[in-house]
Amino acid sequence: MKLFEYQAKALFESANIPVPNRVTIENDSEVDDAIRQVGLPCVIKAQVLHGGRGKAGLIQIAGEKEEVKEKVNEVKARSNHMPYLLVEEAVNIAKEFYVSMTAEPVTGDVMIMGSAEGGIDIEEVARTMPEKIIKTTVNVNEGLLPYQAREFLYDLGIENRMIGQGTKLLLNLYDVYWKHDAELVEINPLMVTEEGNFVAGDGKVTIDDNALYRHPQFSLTREHFEDDVQYAAAIEGIPYLQFSGDIGLMCAGAGLTNAVYDLVNDYGGSVASYLEFGGPNYHKAVKSMELIMQNEIKVLLVVTFGTIARADVMAQGLVDAIKEHQPEFPIVTAIRGTGEEAARDILQDFGLEPLSDTEEAVKQAIKLAGGIPIQ
Amino acid sequence: MSIILDEQTRVLVQGITGKEGSFWTKHMMDYGTNVVAGVTPGKEGQMVEGVPVFHTVKRATAKVEVDASLLFVPPKLAKDAVLEALDAGIKTIVVLCDGIPLHDTLQMRNAAKTKGAMVIGGNTSGIISMGKAMMGFFPHWLDRVYKPGKIGIMTRSGSLTNEVTAELVKAGFGASSLIGIGGDSVPLTRFAEVLPLFENDPDTEAVVIIGELGGTMEEEVAEAMENGVLTKPLVSFLGGRTAPKGKKMGHAGAIITAGKGTVEDKISALHGAGAYVAKKPRMVGELLNDIFIKQDI
Numbered sequence: 001m002k003l004f005e006y007q008a009k010a011l012f013e014s015a016n017i018p019v020p021n022r023v024t025i026e027n028d029s030e031v032d033d034a035i036r037q038v039g040l041p042c043v044i045k046a047q048v049l050h051g052g053r054g055k056a057g058l059i060q061i062a063g064e065k066e067e068v069k070e071k072v073n074e075v076k077a078r079s080n081h082m083p084y085l086l087v088e089e090a091v092n093i094a095k096e097f098y099v100s101m102t103a104e105p106v107t108g109d110v111m112i113m114g115s116a117e118g119g120i121d122i123e124e125v126a127r128t129m130p131e132k133i134i135k136t137t138v139n140v141n142e143g144l145l146p147y148q149a150r151e152f153l154y155d156l157g158i159e160n161r162m163i164g165q166g167t168k169l170l171l172n173l174y175d176v177y178w179k180h181d182a183e184l185v186e187i188n189p190l191m192v193t194e195e196g197n198f199v200a201g202d203g204k205v206t207i208d209d210n211a212l213y214r215h216p217q218f219s220l221t222r223e224h225f226e227d228d229v230q231y232a233a234a235i236e237g238i239p240y241l242q243f244s245g246d247i248g249l250m251c252a253g254a255g256l257t258n259a260v261y262d263l264v265n266d267y268g269g270s271v272a273s274y275l276e277f278g279g280p281n282y283h284k285a286v287k288s289m290e291l292i293m294q295n296e297i298k299v300l301l302v303v304t305f306g307t308i309a310r311a312d313v314m315a316q317g318l319v320d321a322i323k324e325h326q327p328e329f330p331i332v333t334a335i336r337g338t339g340e341e342a343a344r345d346i347l348q349d350f351g352l353e354p355l356s357d358t359e360e361a362v363k364q365a366i367k368l369a370g371g372i373p374i375q
Numbered sequence: 376m377s378i379i380l381d382e383q384t385r386v387l388v389q390g391i392t393g394k395e396g397s398f399w400t401k402h403m404m405d406y407g408t409n410v411v412a413g414v415t416p417g418k419e420g421q422m423v424e425g426v427p428v429f430h431t432v433k434r435a436t437a438k439v440e441v442d443a444s445l446l447f448v449p450p451k452l453a454k455d456a457v458l459e460a461l462d463a464g465i466k467t468i469v470v471l472c473d474g475i476p477l478h479d480t481l482q483m484r485n486a487a488k489t490k491g492a493m494v495i496g497g498n499t500s501g502i503i504s505m506g507k508a509m510m511g512f513f514p515h516w517l518d519r520v521y522k523p524g525k526i527g528i529m530t531r532s533g534s535l536t537n538e539v540t541a542e543l544v545k546a547g548f549g550a551s552s553l554i555g556i557g558g559d560s561v562p563l564t565r566f567a568e569v570l571p572l573f574e575n576d577p578d579t580e581a582v583v584i585i586g587e588l589g590g591t592m593e594e595e596v597a598e599a600m601e602n603g604v605l606t607k608p609l610v611s612f613l614g615g616r617t618a619p620k621g622k623k624m625g626h627a628g629a630i631i632t633a634g635k636g637t638v639e640d641k642i643s644a645l646h647g648a649g650a651y652v653a654k655k656p657r658m659v660g661e662l663l664n665d666i667f668i669k670q671d672i
Contacts, residue, residue, distance in 0.1 A: 105561040108484030140481045211476035239625045254625025255532020258614030265617040276625045305537040307514045
């Protein structure tokens with residue numbers, strides 16, 4: 001679960017990581033109060049989860065009160081569904097850095113990455129100038145040690161007089177990473193003020209969904225999602241993605257869903273939505289159908305090949321879902337795995353044709369969507 | 376011969392008295408697995424399918440010799456159970472559960488390295504040596520899906536494995552051992568770490584890897600091949616070739632991030648190392664046929 005900038009900065013502040021004075025507002029009636037707290041000029045930032053806010057006009061600087069109000073309304077109009085804006089003091093920046101912490105999957109350590117090229121697209125730097133990325137790994141049983149932080153900061157080119165506060169900042173950031181079960185913590189830009197102080201200019205924190213039970217203070221809200229269907233799916237715990245094609249995919253098993261997604265594209269079809277109702281969700285066919293139907297699709301393609309996720313239970317669920325929701329689009333099924341004989345009977349009795357071959361099912365779905373499968 | 380597991384391997388089941396634990400213990404024993412003990416705190420003295428249950432792993436290993444442990448525990452308890460098994464000296468551990476917190480996984484991987492143990496999972500169906508033994512859940516009764524043979528298989532996905540093995544069987548092949556390393560972003564054992572075991576297994580004549588977008592595990596396999604770790608033919612099928620960047624495609628590990636993890640990169644690395652790349656599940660069987668015809672000549 002990604003946190004919004006205002007949430008990440010609240011975490012940073014509670015961990016003694018310096019952040020600018022700021023206030024979260026919902027509309028222009030709060031601007032006067034906001035200015036009293038953060039002063040002028042100030043920065044207005046839309047609280048959305050996608051990157052590229054600057055380019056999209058979702059971060060604006062304003063120098064006087066009327067301008068702040070104007071820009072608040074401008075930013076608000078550009079950020080759909082998101083009620084919150086951050087109004088923040090403008091900091092005099094001398095230099096900007098990048099710093100992040102993530103898991104290093106090969107060794108099982110934590111990877112700290114930094115660059116003196118802050119404030120920009122770090123992926124691009126990593127691709128074109130990998131020598132500009134400084135890395136250090138941390139053993140999870142020992143945690144980040146002060147000498148590692150110092151080494152890292154010197155390698156990053158931090159001035160001698162700032163190594164002490166930089167070390168504290170990194171140790172505190174590691175605490176945020178570890179104590180909150182973060183998959184990612186990132187400060188970009190990590191600003192150095194003209195007075196020679198570090199300030200976190202932005203904050204990205206992603207909390208591991210699997211560990212959210214240990215952090216009940218964070219919960220998914222509608223603002224985390226682009227639309228109602230994706231929100232409803234997440235609340236049900238059903239992996240769901242939306243695209244703009246014709247065929248709705250309802251598959252059990254993430255790997256198989258991926259493979260079917262490729263086959264649809266390879267044979268010249270297009271995917272409208274991707275819903276994975278395997279694992280613990282295999283008895284949720286009715287709910288899954290409800291989600292799929294909220295999207296416009298031309299055909300529904302159901303493909304499974306599971307062991308624990310039983311074919312007969314999913315076939316029965318599908319039949320129940322059709323009875324309940326009466327979808328108007330045609331449905332193609334290839335439901336295999338444990339209990340497939342019973343599944344075959346259930347589908348046949350209901351008038352659906354049980355296919356056993358995945359590629360055949362994909363081709364049939366494309367035909368029913370009005371396309372011609374590429375051979 | 377098989378890798379990691381055969382009918383001689385003495386298997387402990389942690390969480391044996393639970394619904395899934397007892398159900399799959401029976402399946403495993405029916406298949407030939409040598410289950411020698413179970414652990415469920417508070418249930419010592421009970422029997423499951425004739426197997427004695429102990430309160431703790433140490434109490435079990437004090438009475439019964441154990442080679443490997445299989446966990447049927449919820450994700451919240453996985454770390455504790457793995458550390459308990461490692462502490463009792465068990466060197467092969469299979470963790471099936473889906474949804475283990477990432478930081479717990481990092482700690483488990485670290486502990487396994489320190490103890491020189493192989494912990495496999497999470498989010499996997501487990502491991503099976505065809506016709507001999509299994510630790511996990513596999514539809515072994517579907518003989519159009521699972522047949523003993525000479526192909527070693529490593530996979531990141533259970534459902535896709537059934538799809539691919541069915542194609543493999545259709546093409547006239549079977550598997551020696553199949554290792555599900557799971558779909559997490561940090562698997563406790565990586566493809567490249569299993570590769571040498573298949574290389575050294577005389578009953579494995581070729582290796583199939585079933586991978587997908589995300590991470591760098593397939594690239595590590597390519598690197599290992601280039602370093603001569605694997606000299607047997609390798610066929611790969613990778614899912615998510617057409618997936619868009621930045622979307623988490625079902626599995627936690629199946630996401631393209633920071634310019635890494637595209638199937639395109641993986642394919643080019645594998646091609647470069649001399650691996651065969653199947654574009655569709657069906658092509659895995661076709662490519663194997665090509666390879667073995669070539670070898671006969």
